[in-house]
Amino acid sequence: xxxxxxxxxxxxxxxxxxxxxxxxxxxxxxxxxxxxxxxxxxxxxxxxxxxxxxxxxxxxxxxxxxxxxxxxxxxxxxxxxxxxxxxxxxxxxxxxxxxxxxxxxxxxxxxxxxxxxxxxxxxxxxxxxxxxxxxxxxxxxxxxxxxxxxxxxxxxxxxxxxxxxxxxxxxxxxxxxxxxxxxxxxxxxxxxxxxxxxxxxxxxxxxxxxxxxxxxxxxxxxxxxxxxxxxxxxxxxxxxxxxxxxxxxxxxxxxxxxxxxxxxxxxxxxxxxxxx
Amino acid sequence: xxxxxxxxxxxxxxxxxxxxxxxxxxxxxxxxxxxxxxxxxxxxxxxxxxxxxxxxxxxxxxxxxxxxxxxxxxxxxxxxxxxxxxxxxxxxxxxxxxxxxxxxxxxxxxxxxxxxxxxxxxxxxxxxxxxxxxxxxxxxxxxxxxxxxxxxxxxxxxxxxxxxxxxxxxxxxxxxxxxxxxxxxxxxxxxxxxxxxxxxxxxxxxxxxxxxxxxxxxxxxxxxxxxxxxxxxxxxxxxxxxxxxxxxxxxxxxxxxxxxxxxxxxxxxxxxxxxx
Numbered sequence: 001x002x003x004x005x006x007x008x009x010x011x012x013x014x015x016x017x018x019x020x021x022x023x024x025x026x027x028x029x030x031x032x033x034x035x036x037x038x039x040x041x042x043x044x045x046x047x048x049x050x051x052x053x054x055x056x057x058x059x060x061x062x063x064x065x066x067x068x069x070x071x072x073x074x075x076x077x078x079x080x081x082x083x084x085x086x087x088x089x090x091x092x093x094x095x096x097x098x099x100x101x102x103x104x105x106x107x108x109x110x111x112x113x114x115x116x117x118x119x120x121x122x123x124x125x126x127x128x129x130x131x132x133x134x135x136x137x138x139x140x141x142x143x144x145x146x147x148x149x150x151x152x153x154x155x156x157x158x159x160x161x162x163x164x165x166x167x168x169x170x171x172x173x174x175x176x177x178x179x180x181x182x183x184x185x186x187x188x189x190x191x192x193x194x195x196x197x198x199x200x201x202x203x204x205x206x207x208x209x210x211x212x213x214x215x216x217x218x219x220x221x222x223x224x225x226x227x228x229x230x231x232x233x234x235x236x237x238x239x240x241x242x243x244x245x246x247x248x249x250x251x252x253x254x255x256x257x258x259x260x261x262x263x264x265x266x267x268x269x270x271x272x273x274x275x276x
Numbered sequence: 277x278x279x280x281x282x283x284x285x286x287x288x289x290x291x292x293x294x295x296x297x298x299x300x301x302x303x304x305x306x307x308x309x310x311x312x313x314x315x316x317x318x319x320x321x322x323x324x325x326x327x328x329x330x331x332x333x334x335x336x337x338x339x340x341x342x343x344x345x346x347x348x349x350x351x352x353x354x355x356x357x358x359x360x361x362x363x364x365x366x367x368x369x370x371x372x373x374x375x376x377x378x379x380x381x382x383x384x385x386x387x388x389x390x391x392x393x394x395x396x397x398x399x400x401x402x403x404x405x406x407x408x409x410x411x412x413x414x415x416x417x418x419x420x421x422x423x424x425x426x427x428x429x430x431x432x433x434x435x436x437x438x439x440x441x442x443x444x445x446x447x448x449x450x451x452x453x454x455x456x457x458x459x460x461x462x463x464x465x466x467x468x469x470x471x472x473x474x475x476x477x478x479x480x481x482x483x484x485x486x487x488x489x490x491x492x493x494x495x496x497x498x499x500x501x502x503x504x505x506x507x508x509x510x511x512x513x514x515x516x517x518x519x520x521x522x523x524x525x526x527x528x529x530x531x532x533x534x535x536x537x538x539x540x541x542x543x544x545x546x547x548x549x550x551x552x
Contacts, residue, residue, distance in 0.1 A: 022376070062372060062379035068390035071383075072348050095400050096338060096369050097427040100298070103338035107347075114344035124371050126402045126422055128429020146402055151373040153404020156450055160438040167436065167443065174432055 001087050001119045002140060003182045003231075006207070009055045009085060010232050011276050014267040017259060018056035018089065018209065019046065020239025021078060022063050027244055029251050039064075039074040042251075044081055046243055049252035053263040056087035056235055058209075079116045087235070088118045089209070093146065094131075095124035101134035109138045120144050122187060122209075125171045129178060136179050143184050144209050145175050147199070150189030172202040181205035185235070188227070193219055196226030205229065211237045213262075220262070224269040232275055238262060277363050277395045278416060279458045279507075282483070285331045285361060286508050287552050290543040293535060294332035294365065294485070295322065296515025297354060298339050303520055305527050315340075315350040318527075320357055322519055325528040329539040332363040332511055334485075355392045363511070364394045365485070369422065370407075371400035377410035385414050396420050398463060398485070401447045405454060412455050419460050420485050421451050423475070426465030448478040457481035461511070464503070469495055472502030481505065486512045489538075496538070500545040508551055514538060 001009075010016050021043050028042045035041040047057065064075035082088045094104045104121075111117030120142035123132055135143045148158055148168040158168040165173075172186055185207040188199055199208070208227055213220050213236050220236065227234055238258075246254025270276045277285075286292050297319050304318045311317040323333065340351035358364045370380045380397075387393030396418035399408055411419045424434055424444040434444040441449075448462055461483040464475055475484070484503055489496050489512050496512065503510055514534075522530025546552045 024379075060372075060376055060379075062370075062376045062383065066379040066382035066386075066390060068352070068383070068392070069345060069348055071390075072345055076344070093372050093400075093403075094338075094369070095371070095402075096336075097425070097429075100336055100338045103300075103336075103342040106342035107338065107344070110342075114342060114347075116344070124369075124400050124402050126371075126400050126433060127369075127425050127427045128432030128434070130427045130429040132429075149373070149403050151403045151406045153373075153406040153408075156404030157402060157443065157447065158404070160443065160446060162436040162438045162443070167433065167438070170436060171433065 006055065006087060007231050010270070013052065013055055014270060014276055015053055015055060015263040016232050016234050016236055016266055016270075017054040017262050018058050018235045018237040019050050019054045019242055019259065020091070020211070020237050021046065021057055021059040021243065022239045023059070023243065024063055025067065029248055031249060037074055037077060039067075039071070040077040040081070043074070043078045045252040046255050047081060047083070049256040050242070050259045051083050051086060053256070053259040054086065056089055057082050058089040058091050058237055060091040076115045079118065087120060089120040089122065089144065090116070090118040091122045093122050093124050095127050096131060097127065098130040098134055101131055105135050105138060109135070109141055120185070122146065125175065132175065132178055136183055143179065145171065145184065145186055147172050147186040148188050148195060150211055154189060169198070169202055172199065176203065176206070181207070185209055187211065193222030193226055196223065200227065200229070205231070205233070207233055207235055209235045209237060213238055220265050220269070224273070228269065228273050230275070232270065236262075236266070282331065282363055283507050286546070289328065289331055290546060290552055291329055291331060291539040292508050292510050292512055292542055292546075293330040293538050294334050294511045294513040295326050295330045295518055295535065296367070296487070296513050297322065297333055297335040297519065298515045299335070299519065300339055301343060305524055307525060313350055313353060315343075315347070316353040316357070319350070319354045321528040322531050323357060323359070325532040326518070326535045327359045327362060329532070329535040330362065332365055333358050334365040334367050334513055336367040336515075352391045355394065363396060365396040365398065365420065366392070366394040367398045369398050369400050371403050372407060373403065374406040374410055377407055381411050381414060385411070385417055396461070398422065401451065408451065408454055412459055419455065421447065421460065421462055423448050423462040424464050424471060426487055430465060445474070445478055448475065452479065452482070457483070461485055463487065469498030469502055472499065476503065476505075481507070481509070483509050483511055486510060489514055496541050496545070500549070504545065504549050506551070508546065512538075512542070
């Protein structure tokens, strides 16, 4: 999905919500266990209930890999079911040298060999340039690079000062020399909404993928106040607060109700910024 | 495998070689393609030909993931075939927040649910503490944290100076507060052998996993001169120069010949240091 298509989807659907499919087989409603692939069945119903309220889905690879071959099959089935008008993000946080990253790119971008052809992948920056450029060989695909995360451990290294700047600022500046805002996004943890002003100095046009709104307590209003651009420039993710909103046969309705709340707040923000 | 067991294996076998199973289906001998699982068949023969010359095997996850379900099945079969007296390392370079890392730990450590129970996993440090500690809940398992890599992009961030030190030095210092040298190793690229003296200031006892000797041109003698400890403290990896030493039906013999050369050099280094 290209940047103009993404912006168009945001305007049409009046939302910049990403639904995180961090589907844990131990947390899904009991009645789904009788299906051949309970995790896919859960995801299918979540997608059916939310696809008009969001512009992206983001399965986190770990939740599928933890179940071995069965988990990978759930992930492939989920990928295939994702609506084409939503940005499909694999949250894999990969990062390795060039020829290895070529293989991760195949794993998640080459549907002809791996059965999965996501639009975007999250990547970790520690190994530098090599970790990122192999994904950029694929026209129309996105790299979403970790910059500032909402993890407890983000303070361990991301906030180290170097040449008068924080490491995460260096990551953004350096990565923006490797690709443009039409191919590169950054992960920015929403628990630090006052940092957005700072980040926008170095990433004025990049879309930012913002986790941590909802269950982790970030404020959508703050994120928009400091992070929104004339093109919106934000994809705000919510995982647990949507997908685990209900625990019984009505879980998909409960998920829709939560997603709708966020969509309505997002619509209000888009209107306030005169984007729609 | 515990630290005393690892040291014991090094002394018994007179080697500290790790064979990297970065098995690319496009690079294996043509005649293997008629087997039901050509990649496993390749790995099986490499393992049969080298297991007395090395103390560790390290499949790189990307080379398996790139082939989807078939690739994962090759990886599982390879894991199951690894000899128990060799340290089994999954080179996955994962790194995510706590509950996600819990799932990656299941994916690679919990044989009962994922069919794989590696002894060690490589982890990327960018997200800090959360990325590392979930793996340490598993008694007897190792985290091998990226510190200084042999990638071209290592200079992008790993060499940034912060508080008078390089980022990779900070990573080593900080991580050594999370676990002891009986659970934590570091990846240190062998193309920078003069850095070993520096690294040993902060990691006097940790085992270092050293890629880049062989195909990438690092010097084994330099690595040992600056990096070896009284317990050896080194696991030196070679992938392509061993596994692709031959290209026809004798590929396993060619791999053995290359591994033997390295084992003999390593034995000489162990003798010189009076470890054996």
